[in-house]
Amino acid sequence: MRVLGVDPGLTRCGLGVVDGGSGRTVRCVDVDVVRTPVDVTVAERLLELSNAVEKWLDRHKPQAVAVERVFSQHNVRTVMGTAQAGGVVALVAARRGLPVAFHTPSEVKAAVTGSGRADKKQVGTMVTRLLDLEAMPSPADAADALALAICHLWREPMRARLAEAEARAKELARAHKARLAAATKARQAANPAGNGGRPGVTAATNPKGKRG
Amino acid sequence: MRVLGVDPGLTRCGLGVVDGGSGRTVRCVDVDVVRTPVDVTVAERLLELSNAVEKWLDRHKPQAVAVERVFSQHNVRTVMGTAQAGGVVALVAARRGLPVAFHTPSEVKAAVTGSGRADKKQVGTMVTRLLDLEAMPSPADAADALALAICHLWREPMRARLAEAEARAKELARAHKARLAAATKARQAANPAGNGGRPGVTAATNPKGKRG
Numbered sequence: 001m002r003v004l005g006v007d008p009g010l011t012r013c014g015l016g017v018v019d020g021g022s023g024r025t026v027r028c029v030d031v032d033v034v035r036t037p038v039d040v041t042v043a044e045r046l047l048e049l050s051n052a053v054e055k056w057l058d059r060h061k062p063q064a065v066a067v068e069r070v071f072s073q074h075n076v077r078t079v080m081g082t083a084q085a086g087g088v089v090a091l092v093a094a095r096r097g098l099p100v101a102f103h104t105p106s107e108v109k110a111a112v113t114g115s116g117r118a119d120k121k122q123v124g125t126m127v128t129r130l131l132d133l134e135a136m137p138s139p140a141d142a143a144d145a146l147a148l149a150i151c152h153l154w155r156e157p158m159r160a161r162l163a164e165a166e167a168r169a170k171e172l173a174r175a176h177k178a179r180l181a182a183a184t185k186a187r188q189a190a191n192p193a194g195n196g197g198r199p200g201v202t203a204a205t206n207p208k209g210k211r212g
Numbered sequence: 213m214r215v216l217g218v219d220p221g222l223t224r225c226g227l228g229v230v231d232g233g234s235g236r237t238v239r240c241v242d243v244d245v246v247r248t249p250v251d252v253t254v255a256e257r258l259l260e261l262s263n264a265v266e267k268w269l270d271r272h273k274p275q276a277v278a279v280e281r282v283f284s285q286h287n288v289r290t291v292m293g294t295a296q297a298g299g300v301v302a303l304v305a306a307r308r309g310l311p312v313a314f315h316t317p318s319e320v321k322a323a324v325t326g327s328g329r330a331d332k333k334q335v336g337t338m339v340t341r342l343l344d345l346e347a348m349p350s351p352a353d354a355a356d357a358l359a360l361a362i363c364h365l366w367r368e369p370m371r372a373r374l375a376e377a378e379a380r381a382k383e384l385a386r387a388h389k390a391r392l393a394a395a396t397k398a399r400q401a402a403n404p405a406g407n408g409g410r411p412g413v414t415a416a417t418n419p420k421g422k423r424g
Contacts, residue, residue: 043302043312050303070292080282083292084299090255091262091300100255 001156002029004062004093005149006053007141008070008086010036010045014141015053017060018131020153028131029060031142042081046088053092065093066152068144069102103151108144111151123147213368214241216274216305217361218265219353220282220297222248222257226353227265229272230343232365240343241272243354254293258300265304277305278364280356281314315363320356323363335359 007014013036017029034052036045067089070082090100106116112126124136124143130150137143219226225248229241246264248257279301282294302312318328324338336348336355342362349355 041306041312042314043306046299046303047306050307080295083295084302087258087296087299088303090296091258091303094253094255094259095262100253102254 001064001153002060002062003149003152004056004060004065005145005147005152006065006067006086006089007144007148008067008082008089009141010042010049010081010085011038012139012141013049013052013085013089014139014143014145015056016137016142016145016147016149017056017062018146018149018153024154026130026150026153028133028146030056031137031146033139033142042084046084049085050088050092053089057092057096057098062098064099064101064152064156065089066101066103066148068108068148069104071104101152101156103148103155107155108147108151111154112147120144213276213365214272214274215361215364216268216272216277217357217359217364218277218279218298218301219356219360220279220294220301221353222254222261222293222297223250224351224353225261225264225297225301226351226355226357227268228349228354228357228359228361229268229274230358230361230365236366238342238362238365240345240358242268243349243358245351245354254296258296261297262300262304265301269304269308269310274310276364276368277301277310277312278360279312279314280320280360281316283316313364313368315360315367319367320359320363323366324359332356 001020003018003020005014005016005018013034014031015034016031019027019029021027034049036048040048067086070079070086086102090102093100103111109118109123110116112118112130113122115122118126120140120143124138124140127133127143127146127150128136131146137146213232215230215232217226217228217230225246226243227246228243231239231241233239246261248260252260279298282291282298298314302314305312315323321330321335322328324330324342325334327334330338332352332355336350336352339345339355339358339362340348343358349358
């Protein structure tokens, strides 16, 4: 599976394409950082970003897009721009029918370093090692985009298996309920008195509070 | 001028089209609230929202789009969805070459009620009165979208005049500087000694600290 990881932003947007092989093997296909000019309007910056993402989707044809889920942390202005950029990336992918997943920074850190509290440098180091790169991708947004793609490749099969198991459990519960309802109905048909077919159990022979 | 006001959101997105006439007269063209299903992914919701906005732009052909500028206030999750929705609306408009402006909630409230701290009901009441509507638009997102459009219609001429004045001031400053540079150059050409053409003023005749 090929995944485009996106660390969204208006000033710098990290884009990284990673191929997942058998087991946990991963291969870097392309990585870069898209910048949009600061002297144009937000709408024009979003347009430039969406055009860049469209080009990457055309060029690399990923099967899924993984975007960093933004949290309201430090600078409110920056966070809003980041959320807008993330929304635009998700829209561009959804228009092509591609699945889009959002992963939190701590999910990404935990996936590539084993710790949800790893710093930028640790993430960069692990991404460089995992993808067998000659140098650490720079700036950090580029490394983060690759980490997002890796995170998605490794988490998605687990998530899919979990969803499948949940669906199976639900189906089993439904089938069980249906069998139960059918059995009750059959008993009631055989014994219309209404005690469900159980012999000798009525309100009179087993009053509340008296057992045995 | 016709403006589409947008109160962005994934659960409810207010859309309101207002025509501005001479002075401060305004007329409601259309208003509605777009809802996207909660049981699909964020990317699919953004896609549905963008399709709805595209339809409104096709139908009403506004000359500008005014979007509420989101601030990180209460629920972080909601705010992020709102920012993503706002980014998508801005992108859709920018793709058509339409100008997009973001207005803060207090700018909108101040424009329609005179107070930046007005509550939802006051905004709704004023929007109903200003647009001469039979009933207050409901839910509040619908009224907010109309208020955004009105705010844009009334603020935009001021903003444009201000920008024009600033550009004129900049041009005057530039011309003044150019004249000054030309005058200095002319003096230097007439008197290559380097005292700028002022008679009798040299480092020797006017040493630092001694005047007159």
